Amino acid sequence: MGALTAVREDRFQCRRPARLYVTRVRRTEQLTPRMVRVTFGSEDLSAFLSNGTDQHVALYFYEPWVDLPRPFTPEAARELLPVARPRLRRYTIRADRPELGEVDMDFVLHGSDQLASGWAARAKPGDESIWYGPSPANPLDPETPWWLLFGDETALPALAASLEQLPPGSRARVVIEVADAEEQLPLYTGSGTEITWLHRNGRPAGSLLHKAVSALSLPPGPGRIWGAAERGVTGALREHFVRGHAIPRDRTRLTPYWTAGHSQDG
Numbered sequence: 717m718g719a720l721t722a723v724r725e726d727r728f729q730c731r732r733p734a735r736l737y738v739t740r741v742r743r744t745e746q747l748t749p750r751m752v753r754v755t756f757g758s759e760d761l762s763a764f765l766s767n768g769t770d771q772h773v774a775l776y777f778y779e780p781w782v783d784l785p786r787p788f789t790p791e792a793a794r795e796l797l798p799v800a801r802p803r804l805r806r807y808t809i810r811a812d813r814p815e816l817g818e819v820d821m822d823f824v825l826h827g828s829d830q831l832a833s834g835w836a837a838r839a840k841p842g843d844e845s846i847w848y849g850p851s852p853a854n855p856l857d858p859e860t861p862w863w864l865l866f867g868d869e870t871a872l873p874a875l876a877a878s879l880e881q882l883p884p885g886s887r888a889r890v891v892i893e894v895a896d897a898e899e900q901l902p903l904y905t906g907s908g909t910e911i912t913w914l915h916r917n918g919r920p921a922g923s924l925l926h927k928a929v930s931a932l933s934l935p936p937g938p939g940r941i942w943g944a945a946e947r948g949v950t951g952a953l954r955e956h957f958v959r960g961h962a963i964p965r966d967r968t969r970l971t972p973y974w975t976a977g978h979s980q981d982g
Contacts, residue, residue, distance in 0.1 A: 773849025858883035947972035
Protein backbone atom coordinates (compact mmCIF):
# COMPACT_ATOMS: atom_id res chain seq x y z
CA MET A 717 0.00 0.00 0.00
CA GLY A 718 2.84 2.40 0.82
CA ALA A 719 4.52 1.86 -2.56
CA LEU A 720 1.22 2.35 -4.40
CA THR A 721 0.59 5.62 -2.56
CA ALA A 722 4.05 6.91 -3.50
CA VAL A 723 3.43 6.18 -7.19
CA ARG A 724 0.04 7.92 -7.10
CA GLU A 725 1.48 11.05 -5.51
CA ASP A 726 4.31 11.17 -8.05
CA ARG A 727 1.92 10.74 -10.97
CA PHE A 728 -0.78 13.21 -9.99
CA GLN A 729 1.13 15.93 -8.17
CA CYS A 730 3.22 16.59 -11.29
CA ARG A 731 6.09 18.27 -9.45
CA ARG A 732 9.29 16.62 -10.57
CA PRO A 733 12.45 18.75 -10.16
CA ALA A 734 13.37 21.47 -12.65
CA ARG A 735 16.89 22.04 -13.98
CA LEU A 736 18.85 24.00 -16.56
CA TYR A 737 19.23 22.53 -20.06
CA VAL A 738 21.63 23.61 -22.79
CA THR A 739 20.19 22.29 -26.05
CA ARG A 740 20.43 22.71 -29.80
CA VAL A 741 17.73 22.82 -32.43
CA ARG A 742 17.50 19.48 -34.23
CA ARG A 743 14.72 20.37 -36.66
CA THR A 744 11.73 22.62 -37.21
CA GLU A 745 8.29 21.95 -38.70
CA GLN A 746 5.71 24.45 -39.94
CA LEU A 747 2.47 23.13 -38.43
CA THR A 748 0.16 25.91 -39.64
CA PRO A 749 0.73 29.33 -41.25
CA ARG A 750 1.08 30.79 -37.74
CA MET A 751 2.63 27.97 -35.72
CA VAL A 752 6.03 26.30 -35.91
CA ARG A 753 7.33 23.32 -33.96
CA VAL A 754 10.94 23.40 -32.78
CA THR A 755 12.56 20.13 -31.72
CA PHE A 756 15.40 20.56 -29.22
CA GLY A 757 18.02 17.93 -28.55
CA SER A 758 20.87 17.21 -26.17
CA GLU A 759 22.37 14.31 -24.25
CA ASP A 760 21.04 15.91 -21.06
CA LEU A 761 17.47 15.49 -22.31
CA SER A 762 17.84 11.72 -22.03
CA ALA A 763 17.32 12.32 -18.31
CA PHE A 764 14.41 14.75 -18.76
CA LEU A 765 11.63 14.17 -16.19
CA SER A 766 8.28 15.26 -17.57
CA ASN A 767 5.52 16.74 -15.41
CA GLY A 768 3.01 16.36 -18.26
CA THR A 769 -0.04 18.39 -19.38
CA ASP A 770 0.60 22.18 -19.22
CA GLN A 771 4.19 22.07 -17.95
CA HIS A 772 6.30 24.93 -19.26
CA VAL A 773 9.92 26.01 -19.31
CA ALA A 774 11.63 29.40 -19.23
CA LEU A 775 13.70 30.07 -22.35
CA TYR A 776 16.79 32.24 -21.78
CA PHE A 777 17.58 34.97 -24.30
CA TYR A 778 20.94 36.68 -23.81
CA GLU A 779 22.10 39.69 -25.83
CA PRO A 780 24.33 38.69 -28.79
CA TRP A 781 27.39 40.32 -27.24
CA VAL A 782 27.30 38.09 -24.14
CA ASP A 783 30.10 35.51 -24.09
CA LEU A 784 28.65 32.58 -22.17
CA PRO A 785 31.08 30.52 -20.08
CA ARG A 786 31.42 26.81 -20.84
CA PRO A 787 30.13 24.59 -19.50
CA PHE A 788 27.07 26.77 -18.90
CA THR A 789 25.69 25.84 -15.50
CA PRO A 790 23.19 27.41 -13.06
CA GLU A 791 26.18 28.71 -11.09
CA ALA A 792 27.60 30.33 -14.23
CA ALA A 793 24.21 31.93 -14.98
CA ARG A 794 24.07 33.41 -11.46
CA GLU A 795 27.60 34.78 -11.74
CA LEU A 796 26.63 36.54 -14.98
CA LEU A 797 23.62 38.32 -13.49
CA PRO A 798 25.43 41.57 -12.50
CA VAL A 799 26.53 42.13 -16.12
CA ALA A 800 24.21 40.00 -18.28
CA ARG A 801 20.66 39.19 -17.25
CA PRO A 802 18.70 37.09 -19.77
CA ARG A 803 15.18 37.91 -20.87
CA LEU A 804 12.87 35.00 -20.13
CA ARG A 805 9.96 33.67 -22.17
CA ARG A 806 7.81 30.77 -21.01
CA TYR A 807 6.64 28.05 -23.38
CA THR A 808 4.77 24.78 -22.97
CA ILE A 809 6.48 21.50 -23.71
CA ARG A 810 4.42 19.80 -26.39
CA ALA A 811 6.15 16.41 -26.24
CA ASP A 812 9.27 14.79 -24.88
CA ARG A 813 11.20 11.72 -26.03
CA PRO A 814 13.97 11.07 -23.49
CA GLU A 815 14.95 7.89 -25.33
CA LEU A 816 16.01 10.18 -28.21
CA GLY A 817 17.13 13.12 -26.08
CA GLU A 818 14.44 15.34 -27.65
CA VAL A 819 11.78 17.85 -26.59
CA ASP A 820 9.23 19.60 -28.83
CA MET A 821 7.85 23.10 -28.29
CA ASP A 822 5.24 24.80 -30.49
CA PHE A 823 5.49 28.56 -31.07
CA VAL A 824 2.69 30.83 -32.27
CA LEU A 825 4.29 33.28 -34.72
CA HIS A 826 3.51 36.90 -33.81
CA GLY A 827 6.09 38.56 -36.07
CA SER A 828 9.82 38.61 -36.69
CA ASP A 829 10.26 41.53 -34.26
CA GLN A 830 9.03 39.46 -31.30
CA LEU A 831 11.71 37.96 -29.11
CA ALA A 832 10.72 34.29 -28.77
CA SER A 833 8.43 33.81 -31.76
CA GLY A 834 10.84 35.74 -33.97
CA TRP A 835 13.64 33.43 -32.84
CA ALA A 836 11.46 30.37 -33.53
CA ALA A 837 10.59 31.61 -37.02
CA ARG A 838 14.32 31.89 -37.84
CA ALA A 839 15.50 28.81 -35.92
CA LYS A 840 17.61 26.29 -37.81
CA PRO A 841 19.37 23.04 -36.89
CA GLY A 842 22.39 23.66 -34.68
CA ASP A 843 21.09 26.86 -33.06
CA GLU A 844 21.63 26.84 -29.30
CA SER A 845 18.76 27.28 -26.84
CA ILE A 846 19.08 27.43 -23.06
CA TRP A 847 16.04 26.87 -20.86
CA TYR A 848 15.02 25.98 -17.33
CA GLY A 849 12.20 23.68 -16.26
CA PRO A 850 9.82 22.10 -16.30
CA SER A 851 7.25 23.79 -14.08
CA PRO A 852 4.65 21.87 -12.07
CA ALA A 853 1.67 20.85 -14.18
CA ASN A 854 -2.09 20.40 -13.99
CA PRO A 855 -2.80 16.96 -12.48
CA LEU A 856 -5.22 14.59 -14.25
CA ASP A 857 -6.97 12.62 -11.53
CA PRO A 858 -8.84 9.65 -13.08
CA GLU A 859 -11.60 10.07 -10.50
CA THR A 860 -12.65 13.43 -11.99
CA PRO A 861 -16.09 12.85 -13.60
CA TRP A 862 -15.73 15.51 -16.31
CA TRP A 863 -13.30 18.07 -17.70
CA LEU A 864 -13.84 21.41 -19.38
CA LEU A 865 -10.74 22.50 -21.32
CA PHE A 866 -10.56 25.71 -23.35
CA GLY A 867 -8.10 28.17 -24.82
CA ASP A 868 -6.85 30.09 -27.81
CA GLU A 869 -3.94 29.18 -30.10
CA THR A 870 -1.39 29.99 -27.40
CA ALA A 871 -2.95 27.20 -25.32
CA LEU A 872 -2.93 24.62 -28.13
CA PRO A 873 0.29 22.84 -27.03
CA ALA A 874 -1.01 22.42 -23.47
CA LEU A 875 -4.47 21.40 -24.68
CA ALA A 876 -3.02 18.84 -27.09
CA ALA A 877 -0.72 17.36 -24.45
CA SER A 878 -3.56 17.22 -21.91
CA LEU A 879 -5.90 15.43 -24.31
CA GLU A 880 -3.26 12.78 -24.95
CA GLN A 881 -2.79 12.25 -21.22
CA LEU A 882 -6.41 12.20 -20.04
CA PRO A 883 -7.19 8.95 -18.21
CA PRO A 884 -9.00 6.39 -20.38
CA GLY A 885 -12.75 6.91 -20.44
CA SER A 886 -12.55 10.57 -19.35
CA ARG A 887 -15.43 12.85 -20.30
CA ALA A 888 -14.04 16.10 -21.71
CA ARG A 889 -15.56 19.16 -23.38
CA VAL A 890 -12.98 21.21 -25.30
CA VAL A 891 -13.43 24.68 -26.83
CA ILE A 892 -10.60 26.24 -28.88
CA GLU A 893 -10.48 29.65 -30.58
CA VAL A 894 -7.99 30.20 -33.42
CA ALA A 895 -7.52 32.83 -36.12
CA ASP A 896 -9.11 30.80 -38.92
CA ALA A 897 -9.64 27.28 -40.24
CA GLU A 898 -5.99 27.01 -41.36
CA GLU A 899 -4.88 27.17 -37.71
CA GLN A 900 -6.70 24.00 -36.67
CA LEU A 901 -4.47 21.10 -35.70
CA PRO A 902 -5.26 17.38 -35.55
CA LEU A 903 -5.81 16.49 -31.89
CA TYR A 904 -6.12 13.16 -30.13
CA THR A 905 -9.66 12.56 -28.89
CA GLY A 906 -10.90 9.74 -26.70
CA SER A 907 -14.40 8.37 -26.96
CA GLY A 908 -15.67 10.80 -24.31
CA THR A 909 -14.09 13.93 -25.82
CA GLU A 910 -16.01 16.61 -27.75
CA ILE A 911 -14.06 19.44 -29.43
CA THR A 912 -15.47 22.72 -30.74
CA TRP A 913 -13.28 24.92 -32.95
CA LEU A 914 -14.02 28.65 -33.15
CA HIS A 915 -12.61 30.74 -36.03
CA ARG A 916 -12.17 34.47 -35.35
CA ASN A 917 -11.86 35.47 -39.00
CA GLY A 918 -10.88 38.99 -37.99
CA ARG A 919 -13.01 39.34 -34.88
CA PRO A 920 -11.43 40.45 -31.57
CA ALA A 921 -9.31 37.78 -29.91
CA GLY A 922 -11.17 36.00 -27.12
CA SER A 923 -14.66 37.26 -27.94
CA LEU A 924 -15.85 33.98 -29.44
CA LEU A 925 -14.15 31.94 -26.74
CA HIS A 926 -15.73 33.90 -23.90
CA LYS A 927 -19.20 33.72 -25.44
CA ALA A 928 -19.04 29.99 -26.19
CA VAL A 929 -17.55 28.89 -22.86
CA SER A 930 -19.82 31.06 -20.71
CA ALA A 931 -22.87 29.63 -22.52
CA LEU A 932 -22.03 26.01 -21.67
CA SER A 933 -24.13 23.97 -19.28
CA LEU A 934 -21.86 22.14 -16.87
CA PRO A 935 -22.46 18.46 -16.09
CA PRO A 936 -23.27 17.44 -12.51
CA GLY A 937 -20.50 16.33 -10.20
CA PRO A 938 -17.13 17.73 -9.10
CA GLY A 939 -15.51 18.25 -12.48
CA ARG A 940 -12.45 20.33 -13.23
CA ILE A 941 -11.92 23.33 -15.50
CA TRP A 942 -8.66 24.24 -17.25
CA GLY A 943 -8.28 27.23 -19.52
CA ALA A 944 -5.62 29.55 -20.94
CA ALA A 945 -6.04 32.60 -23.15
CA GLU A 946 -5.85 36.42 -23.00
CA ARG A 947 -5.82 37.83 -19.45
CA GLY A 948 -9.18 39.59 -19.67
CA VAL A 949 -10.86 36.46 -21.02
CA THR A 950 -9.51 34.10 -18.36
CA GLY A 951 -10.32 36.62 -15.63
CA ALA A 952 -13.91 37.03 -16.79
CA LEU A 953 -14.44 33.30 -17.10
CA ARG A 954 -12.94 32.71 -13.66
CA GLU A 955 -15.56 35.08 -12.23
CA HIS A 956 -18.23 33.33 -14.30
CA PHE A 957 -17.44 29.90 -12.92
CA VAL A 958 -16.36 30.70 -9.36
CA ARG A 959 -18.95 33.36 -8.56
CA GLY A 960 -21.67 32.56 -11.06
CA HIS A 961 -21.60 28.76 -10.81
CA ALA A 962 -19.99 28.32 -7.38
CA ILE A 963 -17.22 26.12 -8.79
CA PRO A 964 -14.53 25.83 -6.08
CA ARG A 965 -11.35 27.68 -7.02
CA ASP A 966 -9.29 24.57 -6.37
CA ARG A 967 -11.18 22.84 -9.20
CA THR A 968 -10.26 25.52 -11.71
CA ARG A 969 -6.93 26.36 -13.34
CA LEU A 970 -7.40 29.43 -15.54
CA THR A 971 -4.15 31.04 -16.67
CA PRO A 972 -3.52 34.24 -18.67
CA TYR A 973 -1.03 33.31 -21.40
CA TRP A 974 -0.91 36.85 -22.80
CA THR A 975 -2.29 40.35 -22.23
CA ALA A 976 -4.00 42.53 -24.85
CA GLY A 977 -1.95 45.62 -25.64
CA HIS A 978 1.33 44.02 -24.58
CA SER A 979 3.92 42.01 -26.49
CA GLN A 980 2.51 38.54 -26.98
CA ASP A 981 5.95 37.17 -26.16
CA GLY A 982 6.05 39.14 -22.93
